[in-house]
Amino acid sequence: MSHNKICSVKDCDDAAVKTVSRDKFSVVNMELKGGAGRKIYLCKKHYKEYKKARKKIDRLERWRWM
Numbered sequence: 307m308s309h310n311k312i313c314s315v316k317d318c319d320d321a322a323v324k325t326v327s328r329d330k331f332s333v334v335n336m337e338l339k340g341g342a343g344r345k346i347y348l349c350k351k352h353y354k355e356y357k358k359a360r361k362k363i364d365r366l367e368r369w370r371w372m
């Protein structure tokens with residue numbers, strides 16, 4: 307894995323530890339840097355936030371269908 311990728315979240319310059327697809331990431335309310343491609347690079351901190359946000363959304367969607 308390349309170790310010189312930087313987090314794609316706006317105003318964050320931390321090294322990326324995870325990659326998520328833009329489709330998946332679009333549900334999370336986080337602003338990205340201009341020029342972010344189809345792959346979103348996330349640092350440790352933002353990956354955690356992304357996971358937390360996903361969990362919330364997944365739960366809401368499940369409830370909607372119950």
Ligand SMILES: [Zn+2]
Binds near residue numbers: 313319348349351352
């Ligand atoms: Zn970050």
